[in-house]
Amino acid sequence: MMLEHILVLSAYLFSIGIYGLITSRNMVRALMCLELILNAVNINFLKGNIFSIFVIAIAAAEASIGSAIVSSIYRNRKSTRINQSTLLNK
Amino acid sequence: MDLPGPIHDFLLVFLGSGLILGGLGVVLRINPIYSAFSLGLVLVCISLFYILTNYHFVATAKLLIYVGAINVLILFVVMFMNSSEYYKDFNPWTIGNGLTSLVCTSILVSLISTILDTSWYGIIWTTRSNQIIEQDLIGNSQQIGIHLATDFFLPFEFISIILLVALIGAIDVTLQ
Numbered sequence: 001m002m003l004e005h006i007l008v009l010s011a012y013l014f015s016i017g018i019y020g021l022i023t024s025r026n027m028v029r030a031l032m033c034l035e036l037i038l039n040a041v042n043i044n045f046l047k048g049n050i051f052s053i054f055v056i057a058i059a060a061a062e063a064s065i066g067s068a069i070v071s072s073i074y075r076n077r078k079s080t081r082i083n084q085s086t087l088l089n090k
Numbered sequence: 091m092d093l094p095g096p097i098h099d100f101l102l103v104f105l106g107s108g109l110i111l112g113g114l115g116v117v118l119r120i121n122p123i124y125s126a127f128s129l130g131l132v133l134v135c136i137s138l139f140y141i142l143t144n145y146h147f148v149a150t151a152k153l154l155i156y157v158g159a160i161n162v163l164i165l166f167v168v169m170f171m172n173s174s175e176y177y178k179d180f181n182p183w184t185i186g187n188g189l190t191s192l193v194c195t196s197i198l199v200s201l202i203s204t205i206l207d208t209s210w211y212g213i214i215w216t217t218r219s220n221q222i223i224e225q226d227l228i229g230n231s232q233q234i235g236i237h238l239a240t241d242f243f244l245p246f247e248f249i250s251i252i253l254l255v256a257l258i259g260a261i262d263v264t265l266q
Binding site for chain 2: 002003004005006007008009011012013014015016017018019020022023024026028029031032033035036039042043046047049050052053054056057058059060061062063064065067068069070071072074079080
């Protein structure tokens, strides 16, 4: 009973994270929704406790690099809208 | 820990509702600082779930790393941004949003129907043979230590190299 409840909650978090990642116009909100997706997958590994530790480490590395990239983009262009990179459009 | 039945169920319902409301709060709130706080609530509820399933080390590790480090990092990044420009052009009912919500709802429904149709206890009983004997007598941190030192030694080394390279790269990008 408990296993299925946790798996259903992880599926809910996963779909909410995908929705937020696609429809967010802010880069920091996209990073937050990416963390939601990663946590939803992590809570699926209930009976495999080693792999959760590896997913935690990978999520930490990715969050630090993502925030460094967002900071440098903000410093260069003064705005963090997702749809402002249109140089490849033509 | 083995809690009595009603406390277990009450905690499950409480954490589940915290997860549902926090997840909606991350996606739907306009102010990015409020959505970062909702992310903190979601991460706390997830790490408390691990206490319910007797994995105490993983619960503490997630609480320290996710809430203590990653969420604080995201809050710092949010506070550097100028969030007043998002209140002007906020329109929640565009066509793209509606289409995405349809797709995500269909993904959620298909996942839930797959989860409820699978017989999990059959799968768990057949894979129980290749786990550590006397698993309930060893604590969770000792289980993880045994796994890391014997079966998963090579991924452990690679993960430490990945963390080192990622942190050096992040510092190098922000110093320019």
